Amino acid sequence: MPKILSIDGVSLAFGGLEVLSDISFDVNEGEIFAIIGPNGAGKTSTLNIINGFYRPKKGKVFFQGTDITHLQADKRAALGLGRTFQNIALYHGMSVLDNIKLGAHSHLKTGLISGLWYWGAAHKEEMALRKEIEKDIIDFLEIESIRNQSVSTLAYGLQKRVELARALAMRPKVLLMDEPVAGMNAEETEDMARFILDIKEERNITIVLIEHDMKMIMDISDRVLVLNFGYKLTQGSPREVQKHPDVIKAYLGQKKG
Amino acid sequence: MRIGHFKETYVSDQAVFATATSRFWLGILFALLLLFPFVAGDYLLFMANLAGITIIGAVGLNILTGFAGQISLGHAAFIGVGGYTAAILATRFNLPFLICLPLSGLMAAFFGIIVGGPSLRLKGLYLCIATLAAQLILEFVFVHWESVTGGIRGINLSPPEICGYVLDNDFKYYFLTLAMVILCVTAARNLFRTRVGRAFIAIRDRDISAELMGINLLRYKLYAFAVSSFMAGLSGCLWVNFLKTVTPEHFPLMESVRYLAMIIVGGMGSILGSIFGAIFMTIVPEAISTVLGLLVNTFPTAMSFLFPLQQVIFGLLIVIFLVFEPHGLAEIWRRIKNYFHLWPFEH
Numbered sequence: 001m002p003k004i005l006s007i008d009g010v011s012l013a014f015g016g017l018e019v020l021s022d023i024s025f026d027v028n029e030g031e032i033f034a035i036i037g038p039n040g041a042g043k044t045s046t047l048n049i050i051n052g053f054y055r056p057k058k059g060k061v062f063f064q065g066t067d068i069t070h071l072q073a074d075k076r077a078a079l080g081l082g083r084t085f086q087n088i089a090l091y092h093g094m095s096v097l098d099n100i101k102l103g104a105h106s107h108l109k110t111g112l113i114s115g116l117w118y119w120g121a122a123h124k125e126e127m128a129l130r131k132e133i134e135k136d137i138i139d140f141l142e143i144e145s146i147r148n149q150s151v152s153t154l155a156y157g158l159q160k161r162v163e164l165a166r167a168l169a170m171r172p173k174v175l176l177m178d179e180p181v182a183g184m185n186a187e188e189t190e191d192m193a194r195f196i197l198d199i200k201e202e203r204n205i206t207i208v209l210i211e212h213d214m215k216m217i218m219d220i221s222d223r224v225l226v227l228n229f230g231y232k233l234t235q236g237s238p239r240e241v242q243k244h245p246d247v248i249k250a251y252l253g254q255k256k257g
Numbered sequence: 258m259r260i261g262h263f264k265e266t267y268v269s270d271q272a273v274f275a276t277a278t279s280r281f282w283l284g285i286l287f288a289l290l291l292l293f294p295f296v297a298g299d300y301l302l303f304m305a306n307l308a309g310i311t312i313i314g315a316v317g318l319n320i321l322t323g324f325a326g327q328i329s330l331g332h333a334a335f336i337g338v339g340g341y342t343a344a345i346l347a348t349r350f351n352l353p354f355l356i357c358l359p360l361s362g363l364m365a366a367f368f369g370i371i372v373g374g375p376s377l378r379l380k381g382l383y384l385c386i387a388t389l390a391a392q393l394i395l396e397f398v399f400v401h402w403e404s405v406t407g408g409i410r411g412i413n414l415s416p417p418e419i420c421g422y423v424l425d426n427d428f429k430y431y432f433l434t435l436a437m438v439i440l441c442v443t444a445a446r447n448l449f450r451t452r453v454g455r456a457f458i459a460i461r462d463r464d465i466s467a468e469l470m471g472i473n474l475l476r477y478k479l480y481a482f483a484v485s486s487f488m489a490g491l492s493g494c495l496w497v498n499f500l501k502t503v504t505p506e507h508f509p510l511m512e513s514v515r516y517l518a519m520i521i522v523g524g525m526g527s528i529l530g531s532i533f534g535a536i537f538m539t540i541v542p543e544a545i546s547t548v549l550g551l552l553v554n555t556f557p558t559a560m561s562f563l564f565p566l567q568q569v570i571f572g573l574l575i576v577i578f579l580v581f582e583p584h585g586l587a588e589i590w591r592r593i594k595n596y597f598h599l600w601p602f603e604h
Binding site for chain 2 (some may be wrong): 033051053072073074077078083085089090091092093094099101102103104106108110111112115116117118119125126127130131134166171178233250
């Protein structure tokens with residue numbers, strides 16, 4: 001399988017605090033790639049580097065073969081890097097529908113003037129967008145009943161789902177998901193896992209996933225990367241990683257003596 | 258009462274006035290607005306013009322501060338830029354009003370973009386101070402660049418003329434103001450049905466995630482400043498042509514604060530709120546002074562403390578409003594409307 005995303009020798013530091021040290025890995029097209037590790041291992045920082053929210057001190061990021069290390073975050077989104085957040089980052093002043101529409105921002109053309117005028121091109125574009133969102137996203141994620149609600153009134157699990165909807169509206173090639181099932185109950189977790197698998201299989205979107213729910217990770221991911229204190233511990237299939245002595249040590253500690 | 262409105266197309270679901278009821282009331286409102294000048298006296302016409310011009314300014318500030326989350330203390334200065342541009346173009350270059358109007362907006366937008374430049378790095382109170390600086394600098398320019406602005410004496414204009422039709426009284430001017438208010442309010446409402454408006458709100462709510470969703474923060478912040486000050490410029494042009502004079506004392510810092518108070522009282526992030534806020538802040542002080550004036554007639558001896566009381570009552574009213582309805586008049590209006598949805602039934 002061809003590589004879609006490559007991280008090459010990336011290091012990141014906040015002042016004197018080394019967050020990531022010389023991390024390298026490749027993500028293959030169409031796979032679910034999981035990043036795990038104890039708290040503070042640098043998982044979210046890795047996603048933020050890929051997104052362009054942080055700039056690495058050293059190293060490079062490649063997306064579909066091109067170097068995007070110095071590309072602005074909003075341009076990376078337009079290239080096809082979708083994102084969901086650990087602490088839900090929806091826009092509380094907008095309805096569910098508008099939140100989802102916002103995801104499609106880079107694919108729309110309406111400018112300032114045509115927006116003020118609205119009738120004509122902008123109207124047509126908005127209606128086409130609405131149709132697409134209804135068909136491909138709202139229907140798929142089963143959120144028809146809440147589309148006109150304000151996001152701030154929604155339950156936690158639903159907010160996570162709306163965030164996924166917004167990320168799908170970005171028409172991503174790679175979807176970066178930061179703890180998609182954190183804080184969910186078993187049923188909500190199962191739903192989310194099913195959505196993630198469907199996204200991968202039906203839409204051929206590559207998924208990079210951070211999660212602490214080991215059962216889910218082991219069930220759905222194709223490959224797993226383990227980070228600890230900013231270092232790459234190991235990488236491999238879920239089964240290999242599970243048995244790796246360093247991983248057990250990082251999670252459970254070590255007997256003295 | 259209206260129950261069970263079913264929408265069958267996305268077009269009707271996303272229409273601004275989605276129901277026949279709301280379109281009916283809009284029609285009534287429009288008819289009343291057109292009838293108003295034929296029944297209103299001079300004083301009411303004057304106030305209506307003033308309110309309309311203020312609405313345009315308030316809608317502009319609400320786009321920037323209420324929707325895009327960029328606090329500005331320089332709004333009066335942008336209105337001033339529009340006003341002075343209009344006056345200078347009309348008196349020095351003899352340009353017709355219909356050309357002065359958009360040029361005033363564009364000039365104010367230009368200044369808005371310059372002042373908005375630092376907004377990529379400055380947020381919240383820091384941006385507030387930067388716009389305060391712009392306000393003070395522009396005020397200084399209005400007063401001291403005498404060769405252009407006429408200093409504290411200002412510039413006098415003759416009444417505006419549209420296609421040979423001279424708007425020389427408040428009655429005629431009213432229709433211009435009304436048309437401009439409808440134009441600006443519609444444009445603002447439209448903007449928030451598109452990606453540009455959504456981007457503004459996203460920047461206000463969470464700028465980091467907005468950027469990761471593909472929004473170029475600097476560009477959209479500058480857009481917000483541009484639209485906002487463009488409307489300020491239009492408002493300034495209309496005001497100056499209405500008063501037929503422009504002086505620096507029309508655009509003090511207090512006026513910027515008054516505009517901020519307007520959108521807070523009316524409702525931040527609501528176009529309707531800007532309208533309510535502007536009307537409230539224009540009409541209520543006048544109403545208070547009228548009532549107090551009547552009281553003075555009955556109790557002539559109380560005059561010395563009744564007049565200062567004006568400001569106190571006005572301030573108290575604002576505080577009371579904000580305590581009971583922090584989301585402003587627009588929210589109160591929404592609740593009244595919801596009540597009548599099912600009226601006369603309770604549930």
